Amino acid sequence: MKGNPMSFKLSLVSAALAFGLVSTNSQAIEVTDKARKIAQSTIIVDSHIDVPYRIKKRWEDVTEATAKGDFDYPRAVEGGLNAPFMSIYIPATFEGPGKDFGVQMAHELIDSVEAIEARAPEKFAVAYSTKDVEDHFKRGVISLPMGMENGSPIAGSIDNLKMFYERGIRYITLAHSLSNHISDSSYDLRRQWKGLSDFGKELVVEMNKIGMMVDISHVSDAAFYQTLEITKAPVIASHSSLRRFTPGFERNMDDDMIKALGKNGGVIMINFGSSFVSKETREWQSKLSKLMEEAGTKWGEPKAEEIAKKYREENPYPYASLEMVLDHIDHVKALVGIDHIGIGSDYDGVGDSLPRDLKDVSYFPHFVQGLLNRGYTEAEIKKILSGNFMRVWKQVEELATKM
Template identity: 30%
Template sequence: MLRNLFCSLLLIPVLAFGQIKGERPMIGISCGQTNGTAKLKLEYSDAVIKAGGTPVLIPVTTDSLALRAILRNLDGVILSGGEDVDPARYGETPHPKLGQVNSVRDTCDFLLAHMAHHMNIPMLGICRGEQLINVAFGGSLYQDIPTQCPQWKLSHRARSKGDEARHMVNFAPDSQLAAIFGITELQTNSYHHQAVKEPAKGFRVVAWASDGTPEAIESIHDYPIWGVQFHPEKMVRQGDKVALRLFNFFVRKADTFRRAKAIHRNMLSIDSHTDAPGAFKKNYNIANRTKRQVNIPKMEEGMLDGQYLACWVRQRASNEAGVKQATERANLLISRTLKQIEMNSDRLELARTPADLARIKAAGKKAIFLAIENAYGVGSSLADFERVHRAGVTYVTLCHSSNNDYCDSSSDTIKRWNGLSPLGREAVREMNRLGIMIDVSHASDDTFWQVLKYSTKPIIASHSSARAIFDHDRNLTDDQLRALAEKGGVAQACIVDIFITPQKAGTAPGRGNATLSHFMKHLLHMIKVAGVDHVGIGSDFDGGGGVYGCRGDNDLINITVRLLEEGFSETDIAKIWGGNFLRVMTEVQCR
């Protein structure tokens, strides 16, 4: 009865989803600038309209606040052609054959490229736009092909006014652009004298003219960014149906992003696990956009409503001194987290219940939930659970990577309790009584099964993925996923690189070769096994989490895009992004 009631409440905001299907995606196109006049050739906007999009012209400005406001209303960005990019941007002095540059436009377009990337807005660069994307993300250019690359014999610029240079472009068969165009060879126009030299990190050249000149780049890290050196918009104007495929694809991609944003506006989303409090030291402010994965600007960019900040405590000696040190550490992290909320009370609030999350979102703020990762940090007495509950803690992870006084860990090779200890069984009963969710991520298999047996309330795995996809002790087996679901619980798929794919040789721990696509295999498998009502997302950001394509809070919307592309309904996406977890929270907190 309670579960059905909660699901009905969850679906109230979803009623607005029917309004998002008939709209056309808004495609921003960067303008050029001449003598104080913004300019853009009509071929760009015409191609967008022909593909089903609505073009929006982006003026040349260096006002970052204005550009950010414009981008918030866009679903795709096209960086258009024009002047050469200033070589100072990639650390070179001007070549004698360098063409006209426009420093104001460079600044504008660099801001656009970086801001659009932060927001994960699909981005297409054309001619100068392709070159600018490459430079903006750390690559370089040949400033003049004829003098710097005499081995490339093709003419890439028209020899006379009104003429058009043309040549064949060959796409890498395994590239996204080859799939988009549906062919690996395309006769194109050519209007450039510069080309990509060193591809930016995270990009690769995927097309070449017959003489070897680079003609296109794309992201290799699952970000929606493409660039072509030729002018497909002119080809569309000339009736080229193959060139139109690029705009058709881009507008569809933008439309999916538009739908993803609409879903996030109308649902309650929550990331069930991060380790952000470890960074909350003197002078730190979560309101600043930094390289850390969790902060307010990134939550806003990724349209995330609620974030769990877990107070992680390292396992040390289980004696009186060790427990005292652990509880002091947990208390300090809780205090520092509450201080961050207090410092940013106009943008953050502490949440304890699903109703809090809904209220905080309605107020235009972000919700912060508290957890303790490792019950060692709670203390050694059952009374300590009531103390942390009063402080705002709504779930406790029973252990971390070593056994403790409560249970055995999945990462410890020596069994201490063969599952739960006597104190651990009492803690399960006490957390059930208090309405604290029990988290079995990091728990050994024996611990998992015993918690499931002894708990009278549904349990959670706040950040665990699928062992059937990658055999790692931190992941859940199919039997565990099914059993968790049968008891009404929820498994939150984890985005930690080394839990998703084997470690890549020569890389730092936790920084292998996993991408968003690898994570999606885990998420989709978990949904298939446990059911769409029993799976969610727990990133473990700022604690080892992050893969290419999903490196921080701002990238979480990419998961929504992927779910839409997989055919999931808006209602099911709302369940995955928070509904399932909040249902369990509701059931656990009803005493």
């Protein structure tokens, strides 16, 4: 989720926090030299960071230190983050006949990623393959691979799919907050396809053929299972967490889905946003939403702002913690093993709702320390940081050469 007045991206979390909630950046965990060394000596893949849409709304030069946001070059270096997937996010409302501006926006956001490399080629390089990521790491350059969040710009055309692959897109989140021409969405009560559309089923096959990862974050449960029936390659959930800890939140994955993902060989990239990992946070949001519904108002209206302000004063926002994020990781490991866990933070996409000790991309050593404190070995941690995701990406690349 991201805050965006045009669409669902104006989440309850982002909107409520925009009215004045201030997070505490206190560091409750003591980071050891070992944790810092692991973070700095390992490729760290974060499969979902919303820099392109962030700088479209409010431009900042992320090749230097920035006043806003969760990502910039100095903080990425401090955290050891060297392979952040840039999310080419297209609002769910950019769907349907005559809405070619979704295609245009996708190109503009890809352009913005290429511009980051052009401004600072000694710091950044667009990555098109696993080999690129590995080569950039050896050179000390931060890779910028790209994934498309919401398949609307495909616009029913396999030629568009191939075009975006040529431009550097390496995964597609099939849908976003609304059903589109490819798939039903977990957020949308209208299940027009009862899973994937006929074109969506064709698209999954074509993505396998060209070496494009299939991302099942955001899609309905039915679409998830249909995708697994069709795909010849492992899939990813680029920024999802577990429904076990957020009951009723279909955007997250339940235990049966995690087990199916494990059999597929795929990986779930854990989302850091408080509302993705904390039951208490989701309940806080639901109560605020109900108050607005009862008052006959919605976000963007003065009455809604008044309700949110009063609610916030009486009920401080319940931030999640690093420990809660680690609980999700522990549970995936218990269900299907260490080989199916990764990081999809949603930095720059969940507003100021991030847990203490995970406030921006400089905090990856804190994440590593948390895993060490829970008894994870260095080999296991490296799998979570990048090994599992890179395995899936390589398998997708290899399958494409065979198909």
